[in-house]
Amino acid sequence: MSDAALSSPGAVRAEAPPPLLPLDVRSLTLQLGGTAILDGVDLSLGAGGCTVLMGPNGAGKSLLLKVLHGLMAPSGGTVSWNGAAPRAATPRQALVFQKPVLLRRSVAANLDFVLRARGKDRDRRAGLLDHVGLGHKARQPARLLSGGEQQRLALARALATDPEVLLLDEPTASLDPASVAAIEAIVGTARDAGTRILFVTHDTGQARRIADEVVFLHRGRVAEQGPAARFFPVPASRPARDYLDGRLVV
Amino acid sequence: MQNLGEAFALALSLVASGDPDLLEIVALSLRVSLSATALACLLGLPLGALVATARFRGRGIVLVVMNALMGLPPVVVGLLVYIHLSRSGPLGFLGLLYTPGAMILAQTILIAPIVAALSRQVLEDLHVEYAEQFRSFCLTRRQVIGALLWDARYALLTVGLAGFGRAVAEVGAVIVVGGNIDHLTRVMTTAIALETSKGDLPLALALGIILLVLALGVNAAVQALRMTAARSAYV
Ligand SMILES: Nc1ncnc2c1ncn2[C@@H]1O[C@H](COP(=O)(O)OP(=O)(O)OP(=O)(O)O)[C@@H](O)[C@H]1O
Numbered sequence A: 001m002s003d004a005a006l007s008s009p010g011a012v013r014a015e016a017p018p019p020l021l022p023l024d025v026r027s028l029t030l031q032l033g034g035t036a037i038l039d040g041v042d043l044s045l046g047a048g049g050c051t052v053l054m055g056p057n058g059a060g061k062s063l064l065l066k067v068l069h070g071l072m073a074p075s076g077g078t079v080s081w082n083g084a085a086p087r088a089a090t091p092r093q094a095l096v097f098q099k100p101v102l103l104r105r106s107v108a109a110n111l112d113f114v115l116r117a118r119g120k121d122r123d124r125r126a127g128l129l130d131h132v133g134l135g136h137k138a139r140q141p142a143r144l145l146s147g148g149e150q151q152r153l154a155l156a157r158a159l160a161t162d163p164e165v166l167l168l169d170e171p172t173a174s175l176d177p178a179s180v181a182a183i184e185a186i187v188g189t190a191r192d193a194g195t196r197i198l199f200v201t202h203d204t205g206q207a208r209r210i211a212d213e214v215v216f217l218h219r220g221r222v223a224e225q226g227p228a229a230r231f232f233p234v235p236a237s238r239p240a241r242d243y244l245d246g247r248l249v250v
Numbered sequence B: 001m002q003n004l005g006e007a008f009a010l011a012l013s014l015v016a017s018g019d020p021d022l023l024e025i026v027a028l029s030l031r032v033s034l035s036a037t038a039l040a041c042l043l044g045l046p047l048g049a050l051v052a053t054a055r056f057r058g059r060g061i062v063l064v065v066m067n068a069l070m071g072l073p074p075v076v077v078g079l080l081v082y083i084h085l086s087r088s089g090p091l092g093f094l095g096l097l098y099t100p101g102a103m104i105l106a107q108t109i110l111i112a113p114i115v116a117a118l119s120r121q122v123l124e125d126l127h128v129e130y131a132e133q134f135r136s137f138c139l140t141r142r143q144v145i146g147a148l149l150w151d152a153r154y155a156l157l158t159v160g161l162a163g164f165g166r167a168v169a170e171v172g173a174v175i176v177v178g179g180n181i182d183h184l185t186r187v188m189t190t191a192i193a194l195e196t197s198k199g200d201l202p203l204a205l206a207l208g209i210i211l212l213v214l215a216l217g218v219n220a221a222v223q224a225l226r227m228t229a230a231r232s233a234y235v
């Protein structure tokens, strides 16, 4: 092979793919069992930072994450990760599920599995476990961990894939205050290192702490999207106002 | 014919003294049925995993056939293997008829569908739970199947034990293709059938006791595996 072929533009592009962001979502719909769960979602995410996705139970937050991550095909509309289809973007993202699914193995083996499957260095396991505070639990069966510990292992597993976009579905829902702070710090570190964060939470205090931007989802639509500094003092939409005041019922 | 009490006492002394004829029969039984179980797992597990993780046209029919084959009558399997292995049959040149090899082949055919069908069910249930997470990890089919086989290891061991239990207890297939030849193809079940019909109850009873103990042992092993798995939440 000639030097020219090695340094062709194609080869260079293969080594450094274009960034995943901006994300552009237009008129996204998702029909399940005859009802439109997502009903015309319009959303844009720029590069960098932490966007918090809020909204009442059943608004469609979890399903929206799955569509963006390429796990569910939308019924209509478009999702474009800087031109890439969601399914093509999946390997460059990680999703921490609302209910994490852990393998029937030890904590360490759960991490090893992902590291090996994704061709990562197995030596990173100990560092990742320490990072989420599970270093002392490495030998334990993963499914005997407490709910909060399982969430932390799921987060470590997601970080193990070096995602460019990290999608988190209520990762601190069952955690004690210290663990919540720990997770927020870990996510903050990832964000500062350039990982794009999309974080679902019902915890308004948490949203205020971590959000650069807020997207408010209501009945399968984006009721409001804006910078956190503007959203929390003066929410523009009625559903968001009611939600923040603790008055919004689906 | 001796009276029953005497026969039973004799049987126990045969077992206790480690009678060489008895041991030879037991050893051959174990060799044949363990080999058949290993081969059936080699065939049945990948097949079960493939069907569990794949969606294709005619899958429903495949499932029905797999489940139906679980109930294959041993004598019919014996007969089919016999026809193939007999001197004029398509596999006659192998010279396997009336050898342990023929018995292993027949039992493999008998229990491979059991392993395939039961493991398919186990692996499919697990796959339903894991599928979304695995798609998020972007795993290859091979990685998915490997992970499912490992994570279902306890359940699959009990599937293997179920296959072994069926093989070691069946008589129809091994008697047709093995012929119950002394010192060559005589296993526990065929010996029991023959010795009972000859009226030699002590040997038949001794073998019966061993078979029962084996059956109990297999069940105890299954139970112990379940408990071990449950302790680590690995079920
Ligand atoms: N497979 C499905 N088939 C039909 N409806 C579904 C399915 N999955 C979810 N839904 C419905 O879609 C709606 C949105 O679900 P989703 O899980 O996205 O809500 P959410 O915003 O994440 O809520 P929560 O805050 O409680 O987690 C719910 O009303 C749910 O009942």
Ligand SMILES: [Mg+2]
Pocket: A061, A062, A063, A098, A169
């Ligand atoms: Mg949800």
